[in-house]
Amino acid sequence: MSDSPRATRPWRIPPAAARALAWCGAIAYPILLYVAVLNEHEPTGVRLFPPTVLAVLTLPLLRRRPLPTLTLILAGSFATTLMAASKLAAVYPFGGSGPAWQIGYLQALVTDLAVGWIAATQRRRTALVAAVSALAVQIAAVGYYRTGSDDFVSGVVLLALLLALAWMTGYLVQERRAHAETVRAQAAVQAVTAERLRIARELHDTVAHSMGVIAIQAGTGRRVIDAQPGEARNALAVIESTSRDTLAGLRRMLGTLRQAEPDGAPQAPAPVLADVDRLVATIEDGGVRVAVEWLGVRRPLPADVELSAYRIVQEGITNVVRHAGTDECQVIIDYQEDQLSIEITDEGLGPGAAGTGYGITGMRERATLLHGQFTAGPRPEGGFRVAARLPVTAGTR
Template identity: 45%
Template sequence: MPAAPPPPPLVKRVSPAAWIALVWGASTLFTLLTTFRLPGETEPAQWPAAQLYRWDGLTFLALSTALAVQGGRLLHRRPLLAVALTILAGILETATLGVAELPLAQYLTTMVALYFVAAAHPRRTGLVALAMAVGTLILYLAVRMLRGWPAGTSAELAVALVTVIAWLLGNSAHESREHAQRLGAELSAQAVTAERLRIAREMHDTVAHSIGIIALQAGAASRVATAHPEAALTAMRAVENEGRRTLAGLRRMLVALRAADPGQDPDTVPAGLADVDRLAATTTAAGVRVEVRRLGEPCPLPPDIDLSAFRIIQESVTNVVRHAGTRACRVTVDFRDERELAVEITDDGLGQGTSTDTGFGLVGMRERVALLHGEFTAAPRAEGGFRVTARLPLPVAVR
């Protein structure tokens, strides 16, 4: 039984929406604490304002909290709207504090949202979000100056500087992930090429010499068939023996190529969708529950389609165990009107990850499906998590 994988780091176990809520709660608590005289202080860092003692201040606080939480929920699907909501939440909370600038504590949630946008979305989206965040600070100071109100310019410059740093950190994470993906794609391509070369070498070593001997023996038999039938019979027996040895060698090679691990016993290698339940049981025992659902009327499948469908499920479930950071996934096997076989693997995990191992991964699954003239997709889900789907057309004989 394989050992359960180690849990992902805390940063990856907590979703961006949860981080937004945690940071907002912490910054609000910090703001409230500054209105009290803490140990070692002669007076509070700031005097209590409407936020603590008036119903309108508490209303603004509740409204700003709702905006910040909603911004965290929209961070994945509508990042710019999410950043706008966190900015508005910070402004509403600041309005009850009686200060001359947008404080760092009230803008910290926007900075965290900006980091996640820069890290997980295209650079253009991140730059627009940065312009929104910094532009709001400039506009806030400009309005106060035009109205003749005090403006905390120095403090606001510090907030703007930290905002830019948050974007730089997120952009750096984005570039690191893209580099890892490019490196993984290159390594996968190299692995595919190396595997094809290995298969070509094995085919050459197994077949070329034997076919040459068979051709020579068959030619000799045809030349002496009339004059020396005993010699012709001997040559044909040699052809038969060499053919059997070649066929046995090809079978051993194909069994080895179909094995999941080089050292695995070929007799125990799963061969198709009939072994999905065993795969689910093994994975569940390792700590990740696999729910298997079958739709449509099952029908006998060609070995290549049966094996490819199982390998896609196996690789996807392995990716869930290694990278998704979740404890459950769902596998759907759908026989659609006996015209195609569809498999879908979904999870509610992180929806993204970086893997630089030299295995086939998504590249190998896509290649399997392409060889069978099917359709393959693998992408994060809008509601969170990741989805892998493969549609394999069935031959007319199966229908």
């Protein structure tokens, strides 16, 4: 194997270390925010910018653990607003809590952005829990920087409207993304259905009429073979001629379906599982490490199982290269007694919207045609997993 691509590959943080850093940053956010405002004698105007920038510490964890991250944001926001209100009240004794409202509304804005992101990426129940929790904390904090019943009510109404706007924006983004995914899935299904219908029409036009003629001539020959041998020979001649013409038409149709080059160049042999090593070598030359683990006793399998298994491995690795954002993946090929199991996993970002495209649809279709099982989706611990189980007939064990 070549060492040069690995030697030039940039170093990346291991996934476990990245998760640990994300948690550390999110936990440090409320502490650093409190300290930043505490050390400011008058945290107003441009001095509010540095504490606001600290919100970026929560972003890496917000994607994987939205509710715990939102809890840390709310804790920092409430503590900071409370401290700022009590601190600035001494500086502005005749103005209620003075400029503390700036900090309160700014922290509410950060919270609303987090709620909007959760509404755009998480389930509706999770988004509703996030919105209700955020509104409760904001209402609890508004009484410390808004004095008087009128100011309190107007502050609560404003905060509720801003939070509702953020939540609805995120919800509409999610609905639009779900609609786009549905349209893509429907397009894939329609493409598969159209191809099946086209092949069915070709087969019907080529076979149905010929098989009808063959059946009629075979019945005629059977009835007259004793009394009129000549007629029986004529029936057999028609059967021979019709079957030859039908076979020639089927060969032409299959050749058209399999043809990859306009000039009808000879086709290469269909790939099999033994070609996975060569596929892996090609992928690794492009900078992605593929660890292949062979389990069970390797043996020849039916041609359709070999081809489908190879294509599933090929497409799964291709999705990692194109969409996962990682430089390594794992492939497990397990020869079991009555089935072949395939699993492709990675610790990357996942295919996202691209993962619902024709690649996964094609893999699922290959497994279904062999009466197998196929699953694909994000892993709870991060990354993406593709798994297929293809039945193997008893004659190939």
